[in-house]
Amino acid sequence: MESAGDKVMSRAQITDTFTDSTVIPDRYVQSDEAREGVVVGDDESYELPVVDMAMLLDPEFSEAEIAKLGSACQDWGFFQLTNHGVDETVVQDIKNNTMQFFGLPLEKKKAVAIEAGGLEGFGHHYSRASCEKLDWAECLILVTEDNVQRNTRFWPADPSTFRYALEKYAMEISDLTSRLVPFMASDLGVEQETLVETFQGKRQSVAFHYYPPCPHPDKVIGIMPHHDAFGLTLLLQVDDTPGLQVRKNGTWHPVNPLPGALVINVGDMLQILTNGTYKSVEHRVLPDAEKGRATVVMFQHACVAGMVKPLPELGEATYKAIEKLEYVKGSSKALAEGIWFVDTLKIM
Incomplete structure (x- = not known):
């Protein structure tokens, strides 16, 4: 059986193999349906909310500023946080180590490859749909x-x-x-x-992502459209390459990261806890033709x-309560099937 590590293509293999090619391997080529959606034009005015800590x-x-924070969580589900107070040396250290790790030869990265049936470790990021496209x-x-x-x-x-570097950064977050x-x-x-x-005292996890430049970005997706399953997501942009897009009112809005800011979004758990007041919003990543992107x-x-479950202080529950372990299992299963688990918990 092919291991998760064997499914990985290193940065060098992707860029060297495909730079001068007109053909992307089929396992990466996404359907037009998967890539569909109107992207807001450069001439249209919009701004992802910015909150100043x-x-x-x-x-x-x-x-x-609390009113701005609340509006961002209710309307966009996303905001950029400036003056967040995370130690700049710690931030730079995790950025440096991220790029050094992804720059290693494939064999060295496979030393921490995902094991069969596991989640932790290094591997190629699969799409969320059952088609098993990469x-x-x-x-x-x-x-x-x-x-x-x-x-x-x-x-x-x-x-x-x-x-x-990771220990220090995790504590700061x-x-x-x-x-x-x-x-x-x-x-x-x-x-x-x-x-x-x-x-307080709940699990914290991290995903390091590297999106190599793609000579045919119109054929692939960095990460398929999805909602984050957990409480709060805090994203550090390692470089200045854009790619993250947020869906609002049926339209994809590119996120241009502000220097020094963190991009923060509401996850599904927080949407449920707030009884739907805060919104977990669909988002995706598209690769760049010339530059890689790391987060x-x-x-x-x-x-x-x-x-x-919803906090009782926020009125009559609009979501069913579910034990956390069952929530994680259900969310993972729904993700693999291409559906949003939160919808299955709504009380009609």
Whole structure:
């Protein structure tokens, strides 16, 4: 049986093999239906909301900035966070280690390859549909905070500073989450501690993505359209190559990352916890013809006493309560089938 590691194509293989070719291997070629959707034009005015952490913390401006945060989570499900307070040295270290890892020869990256039936480790990123088409991306997935599930066997030892850099960055993101969530609680009108506890001590995981340049970007997808299953997603752009697109009102909106900002989005768990007030929004990644793109994506899980369910303070529940383990299983199964699990939990 072909292992996950065998399904991986290294950055060099992809770029060297396909740069001068007019043919993309069939397992990467996506249907027109998969790539469909209107993309907002350059001449159309729109702006992904920007929230300033420094203003959230400033009593003089906090109320207005909380309103911006709430509006972003309700209307877009996405925002860019500036002045987030994550240590710049830690950020640069994780960026450097990310690029060094993806720049390694394939055989070295396969030292931490995904095992059969597993999730953690290095492998090629599959599309979410059952057609088993490959996304145009390399991916390294790791659990960073979970006393039971964390397995450092999949944490790369090469580069030698990777593990230390990830430990430091994961802690910084946990701290940032604990600073940001209380402002969401204020917007929602619930006690800050109530929402903070849904994230506190819960699993944190990370996905490192590298999207090689593609000579025929009109034929492939970096990552298929999807919703994030967890509570909160915090994305660090390693370079300045665009590619992320957010679907709003049926139209795809490209995200132009601001220097120094984090791109943050509401996940499915948070949509359920907020009883649908905050929106988990579909998004995708398209590759660039000339430049690669790398990201470090942290996922913060959230639940109430082991259950994924709406907070009772937010009115009559519009989603069924489900045990967290069953939620994860159901979400993974739905993802493989190309459906959105949240829809199956709605109370009609």
